[in-house]
Amino acid sequence: MSKHLIDLVNIKKEFDGEPILRGINLYIRDKEFITLLGPSGCGKTTTLRIIGGFETPTSGDVLFEGKRLNDVPPYKREINTVFQRYALFPHLNVAENIAFGLHIRKMPADEIARKVSRMLELVGLKGFENRDVTSLSGGQQQRVAIARALVMEPRVLLLDEPLGALDLKLRKEMQFELKRIQQSTGITFIYVTHDQEEALTMSDTIVVMNRGHIQQIGTPTDIYNEPVNAFVADFIGESNILPGTMLKDRLVRFCTHDFVCVDEGFGEMTPVDVVIRPEDLKITPTEQAQLTGIVESIVFKGVHYEMMVRTEHFTFTVHSTQCETVGKAVGLSVDPFDIHIMHKSEQEGGQMEEKR
Numbered sequence: 001m002s003k004h005l006i007d008l009v010n011i012k013k014e015f016d017g018e019p020i021l022r023g024i025n026l027y028i029r030d031k032e033f034i035t036l037l038g039p040s041g042c043g044k045t046t047t048l049r050i051i052g053g054f055e056t057p058t059s060g061d062v063l064f065e066g067k068r069l070n071d072v073p074p075y076k077r078e079i080n081t082v083f084q085r086y087a088l089f090p091h092l093n094v095a096e097n098i099a100f101g102l103h104i105r106k107m108p109a110d111e112i113a114r115k116v117s118r119m120l121e122l123v124g125l126k127g128f129e130n131r132d133v134t135s136l137s138g139g140q141q142q143r144v145a146i147a148r149a150l151v152m153e154p155r156v157l158l159l160d161e162p163l164g165a166l167d168l169k170l171r172k173e174m175q176f177e178l179k180r181i182q183q184s185t186g187i188t189f190i191y192v193t194h195d196q197e198e199a200l201t202m203s204d205t206i207v208v209m210n211r212g213h214i215q216q217i218g219t220p221t222d223i224y225n226e227p228v229n230a231f232v233a234d235f236i237g238e239s240n241i242l243p244g245t246m247l248k249d250r251l252v253r254f255c256t257h258d259f260v261c262v263d264e265g266f267g268e269m270t271p272v273d274v275v276i277r278p279e280d281l282k283i284t285p286t287e288q289a290q291l292t293g294i295v296e297s298i299v300f301k302g303v304h305y306e307m308m309v310r311t312e313h314f315t316f317t318v319h320s321t322q323c324e325t326v327g328k329a330v331g332l333s334v335d336p337f338d339i340h341i342m343h344k345s346e347q348e349g350g351q352m353e354e355k356r
């Protein structure tokens with residue numbers, strides 16, 4: 001999994017003079033599962049459509065194995081797409097839907113039958129070949145749509161929020177299925193979602209986007225544990241983000257106290273964002289704690305309790321398996337390894353870090 005399959009080189013896109021992509025630089029490796037993740041409107045779908053050839057960039061190049069792809073029409077690209085609203089042909093049964101593209105290619109019938117059968121097995125729909133597609137559940141229909149795209153044996157599959165229309169339980173199942181399908185076929189998957197959990201579960205690489213900029217590229221662990229700025233930290237998981245000042249290496253001040261941290265490389269007296277995940281704050285007896293506060297609210301979240309703890313300068317979100325009581329004075333402690341220091345978030349982006 002090392003070769004660059006696709007390169008996006010300084011891609012810019014404007015709609016009616018409005019910049020939507022502001023210089024996207026990204027390489028995609030052969031056989032990887034890469035996810036474009038970001039809030040609604042950040043430009044994920046536009047990026048995907050440019051890769052698919054459904055949209056032309058205002059400037060910049062799309063390369064496929066080093067060759068410029070800009071002027072190659074979608075049907076000549078070794079790329080296929082699965083959309084959120086899987087447009088299946090309602091008058092064709094499951095097998096006929098999957099076989100459709102192969103018929104267009106005038107493939108011999110026995111070969112088509114073999115490929116369709118393999119696809120039905122791959123997506124877990126063996127025995128459904130003669131079913132009317134309109135009689136299938138949403139998840140089953142989406143499997144047919146995926147099989148229909150995969151049977152064409154593209155090098156790359158583009159998936160634009162393909163699970164968006166499914167309920168939560170089915171989504172989880174399909175996430176697992178898609179990952180398995182991607183691994184067993186070795187096809188490069190470029191996946192678009194605004195759901196951070198989905199991105200963390202499925203991807204080899206996550207590209208976090210905001211307002212037409214890439215904010216960070218990395219593995220799920222990198223992105224979760226080492227977000228480059230407060231935007232990524234906040235978007236990828238709930239976080240406490242506090243204004244702070246770097247006093248000197250490994251000493252940061254926030255909430256008027258000084259804390260030891262492990263991050264370094266910031267100048268003295270640099271204003272920074274201090275990011276602490278809710279699960280990294282430990283409730284401790286007040287006399288031993290670094291910070292003290294009052295529990296303002298408690299919500300049971302299934303696996304943990306989410307508590308808001310108001311200290312003198314900041315209200316922290318704390319996740320704990322132990323339930324406190326509203327109004328109680330508690331202490332909060334945090335390990336130096338769990339204090340993440342970031343340069344002040346540049347909301348317009350520009351800050352991009354690649355770690356892979």
Ligand SMILES: Nc1ncnc2c1ncn2[C@@H]1O[C@H](COP(=O)(O)OP(=O)(O)OP(=O)(O)O)[C@@H](O)[C@H]1O
Nearest residue numbers: 015016020038039040041042043044045046047194
């Ligand atoms: N054909 C178009 N004409 C004009 N504006 C467009 C066009 N396509 C997209 N846009 C605008 O570009 C911006 C980015 O859209 P895009 O669909 O790429 O975002 P996204 O990150 O995929 O969001 P979502 O998750 O909501 O689909 C939006 O503001 C959208 O309105």
